[in-house]
Amino acid sequence: MVDAIGAFTAAGVKLDTAVVAMQGISVWAASAGKGTAEAERAMVNLAQAISAGTVKLNDWVSIETAGMATKQFKEIAIEAGVASGALIKDAN
Numbered sequence: 001m002v003d004a005i006g007a008f009t010a011a012g013v014k015l016d017t018a019v020v021a022m023q024g025i026s027v028w029a030a031s032a033g034k035g036t037a038e039a040e041r042a043m044v045n046l047a048q049a050i051s052a053g054t055v056k057l058n059d060w061v062s063i064e065t066a067g068m069a070t071k072q073f074k075e076i077a078i079e080a081g082v083a084s085g086a087l088i089k090d091a092n
Contacts, residue, residue, distance in 0.1 A: 001026070004043035011051040021046075029068060038066040 001022050008018035022043060029039035045062045049055040063069050081087035 001040075001043070004040065004047060007044065007047035008050065011047050013050060028073065029066075032068045032070050032073070034067055038068055041066045042068050 004025075005015070005018045005022055008021060009015055013021065025042050025046070026039050029035065029042065032038075042063055045059040046055075049059045060069070078087065078089070082089045
């Protein structure tokens with residue numbers, strides 16, 4: 001987790017925010033029934049996404065491969081995208 005916090009701060013995330021993010025990713029992994037290896041994979045890929053300013057396909061595939069792309073996570077990600085204005089929710 002310390003390495004992941006370093007990767008987040010190197011990507012420009014403030015230390016206190018990075019710590020909360022690591023805690024959140026750990027809880028997310030646990031709620032998906034995954035362990036520390038999968039949480040670490042998610043942390044690394046999300047740090048890469050933050051550095052790039054976008055989640056790329058290889059980042060997403062890694063999250064899916066880790067078994068952490070749960071229905072709940074996808075719904076939360078969509079809601080966050082809509083709230084930020086990056087996505088428009090289709091009424092159909």
